[in-house]
Amino acid sequence: MTLRAPPLSTVHRRSDASFTDFGGWEMPVEFESIRTEHEAVRSEAGKFDVSHMGQITVAGPDAATLTQRLTTNDVTVLDPGEAQYGAITDEDGIMLDDTVVYRLPDSATDEFLFIPNAGHDGEMTERWLSERDERGLDATVTNRTEEYAMIAVQGPDAPDLLAAQTDVSLAGLSRFEVANGSVAGVDSLIARTGYTGEPGFEILCPPDGAETVWGALECQPCGLGARDTLRLEMGFLLSGQEFHPVDEPRTPYEAGIGWTVKLDTEFVGRDALEGVAADGPEEKLIGIELIDRGVPRHGYDVTTPDGGPIGHITSGTMSPTLEAPIALAYVPAAYAEPGTSVRVVVRGEPKKARTRSTPFLDR
Numbered sequence: 001m002t003l004r005a006p007p008l009s010t011v012h013r014r015s016d017a018s019f020t021d022f023g024g025w026e027m028p029v030e031f032e033s034i035r036t037e038h039e040a041v042r043s044e045a046g047k048f049d050v051s052h053m054g055q056i057t058v059a060g061p062d063a064a065t066l067t068q069r070l071t072t073n074d075v076t077v078l079d080p081g082e083a084q085y086g087a088i089t090d091e092d093g094i095m096l097d098d099t100v101v102y103r104l105p106d107s108a109t110d111e112f113l114f115i116p117n118a119g120h121d122g123e124m125t126e127r128w129l130s131e132r133d134e135r136g137l138d139a140t141v142t143n144r145t146e147e148y149a150m151i152a153v154q155g156p157d158a159p160d161l162l163a164a165q166t167d168v169s170l171a172g173l174s175r176f177e178v179a180n181g182s183v184a185g186v187d188s189l190i191a192r193t194g195y196t197g198e199p200g201f202e203i204l205c206p207p208d209g210a211e212t213v214w215g216a217l218e219c220q221p222c223g224l225g226a227r228d229t230l231r232l233e234m235g236f237l238l239s240g241q242e243f244h245p246v247d248e249p250r251t252p253y254e255a256g257i258g259w260t261v262k263l264d265t266e267f268v269g270r271d272a273l274e275g276v277a278a279d280g281p282e283e284k285l286i287g288i289e290l291i292d293r294g295v296p297r298h299g300y301d302v303t304t305p306d307g308g309p310i311g312h313i314t315s316g317t318m319s320p321t322l323e324a325p326i327a328l329a330y331v332p333a334a335y336a337e338p339g340t341s342v343r344v345v346v347r348g349e350p351k352k353a354r355t356r357s358t359p360f361l362d363r
Contacts, residue, residue: 006051007207023118037226043156055123081105089269149210154200184216235358296327
């Protein structure tokens with residue numbers, strides 16, 4: 001299967017980036033090194049090409065009703081220019097995706113933009129269309145993934161870096177707000193959102209303006225490798241690892257994002273999740289920090305100190321910031337209390353570890 005290429009693909013090749021297949025996209029995994037890129041974001045600023053994320057618009061009289069029906073959060077509370085995080089669940093309350101929903105600014109009618117994960121744009125477009133047609137709703141659903149480039153600039157210096165290139169007053173843009181404006185003269189949508197825990201923004205612009213925007217942001221280019229270590233230090237979910245409808249079927253309550261579930265709204269999966277909320281999830285996603293030497297990886301077993309199996313690692317790495325091995329794992333609720341002694345089986349060897357709350361960093 002031919003991989004999809006982001007608009008900046010040629011620019012990345014000129015920078016000698018290394019590439020990987022991610023969600024059907026050929027994306028840069030690193031430019032210099034994961035550690036260099038990770039440290040740049042934590043201490044200064046870095047820029048990421050995140051054009052592999054989907055972009056789907058929903059417009060019309062029933063746009064809010066339709067989007068509310070298919071996401072767990074309450075989109076009806078959004079004013080123009082506001083955004084929220086939520087999950088997309090099936091009838092059993094199992095997460096199909098997580099997403100950010102924007103109510104677009106300066107719109108005369110209700111118009112929303114939501115961001116599915118890489119490779120999910122076609123599936124989610126069909127899901128919205130199917131629900132619209134089944135309920136006879138008046139809404140236009142458009143997959144605009146090929147119409148946007150998406151660039152993230154993240155880090156302590158990101159606000160000043162972007163302020164020098166945009167006509168938007170970034171000081172007036174709160175977290176999870178979005179505005180229309182220009183970046184380096186390119187008409188863009190600028191959102192104060194991100195996936196690193198640092199101050200930052202995500203910029204959506206036309207593909208033919210992507211190189212101009214990318215070049216104007218004079219900071220360290222970063223690939224998906226650093227994006228993964230940064231989000232893991234914050235305990236953020238990664239689609240396909242912390243949840244997957246077949247390989248890792250999880251509810252938002254298990255995955256630690258139960259706060260995005262508004263049970264006083266009507267959405268697909270609500271009835272199932274009401275029961276989970278009442279009883280509590282049987283398993284929970286928790287942080288784990290190794291005490292012994294070793295690096296926890298996806299799929300490694302988690303056991304009690306005497307070797308009884310209790311769970312498995314979903315994501316793990318050697319934290320560049322903490323210089324310690326960290327991981328996310330699902331374990332029974334009884335073992336989820338921070339400070340619980342456990343073992344992680346690394347290449348057949350049980351390594352001492354303890355559970356802990358996330359995020360791993362105080363941001």
